[in-house]
Amino acid sequence: MTSPLRAREAAIEVDKVVTRFGSHVVHSDVTFTVDRSEIFALIGGSGSGKSTLLREIILLHKPDAGSIRVLGQELTGIGEDDAAALRQRWGVMFQHGGLFDALTVKENVGLPLREHTQLDDDLIDELAMAKLAMAGLTAEVGAQHPSELSGGMLKRASLARALALDPELLFLDEPTSGLDPVSAEGVDNLVLKLRDLFGLTIFLITHDLDLLWQVADRVAVLADGKVQGVGSMTELSRRDEPSIRQFFDSARGRAAQAQEQRVAAKAPAHENGSTPSKPR
Structure with missing residues (x-):
């Protein structure tokens, strides 16, 4: 192949x-x-x-x-x-998720956008929800905290964050x-x-x-x-x-x-x- x-x-x-x-x-x-x-x-x-x-x-x-x-x-x-x-x-999905427990899932996904862009908060929230949907997660999941997620949902949330900046290259560690x-x-x-x-x-x-x-x-x-x-x-x-x-x-x-x-x-x-x- x-x-x-x-x-x-x-x-x-x-x-x-x-x-x-x-x-x-x-x-x-x-x-x-x-x-x-x-x-x-x-x-x-x-x-x-x-x-x-x-x-x-x-x-x-x-x-x-x-x-x-x-x-x-x-x-x-x-x-x-x-x-x-x-x-x-590039985006990185770490083996154990690497999400911040104090933030909601949506806030975790939007964090790279807040750190590296000048977009306003409402647009960042919209983009974060779009990335969650891309990873197969609902808006309800975005309002939860990482500790509330199942293993599979946590992996998907971590992947959504890795996709936040529309990377050319994606690294997945034990996905x-x-x-x-x-x-x-x-x-x-x-x-x-x-x-x-x-x-x-x-x-x-x-x-x-x-x-x-x-x-x-x-x-x-x-x-x-x-x-x-x-x-x-x-x-x-x-x-x-x-x-x-x-x-x-x-x-x-x-x-x-x-x-x-x-x-x-x-x-x-x-x-x-x-x-x-x-x-x-």
Whole structure:
């Protein structure tokens, strides 16, 4: 499943990144590229450095060596003004929501607009409600506080806030963790809808194999300080490296792969008899 824009323009370029914490080497040579309008997933075992790499890409941590370019901007040595401008071009959905409990959901979603625009309060409230609707939430939810929401609703509210500034690039950190299957499927469908409707580039970290099979165009496997392989889930499932096979040989991996095969078998065929791929 190669992105149709793969040869045109990169949204994220990570080149030979090295990260150390004291004597502990987290990344020794991490390299990959994320294309525009692609859903790109990063997976790896606990301690492989996924979250650290995400923090480096969103300017919360500096690598010890290597290069990271986001939306054409080199992050090494970036000035404060350029960094602030770049942050407004992306949105981040953090794993645990990251919403402020003292604010209503609507106020949380409108907060980036209040911080970074000169719009009046009434217009900000309208835009916040529009983002909540985009994430599948009602006006009633906007009046609630984060502590009153279910896990699935909290994920959607966090996603609505990430969309507040109409980003070009969306970062999702474990977007379905802790959700029941129905809520998780709703997030899966929403991710695809956002990319297909708005052409967003989506970079996600997840352990959810169903999510990977359903939405990811390409997946990078991070292990032993390096990217061990990049490709579609189908392509990776044919690889022999132990660091990649572990995601497919477990009981969960086999179940997710079998479910994907059942869905593909039920899909209508093209005229040539092939099964259509997922929407791009």
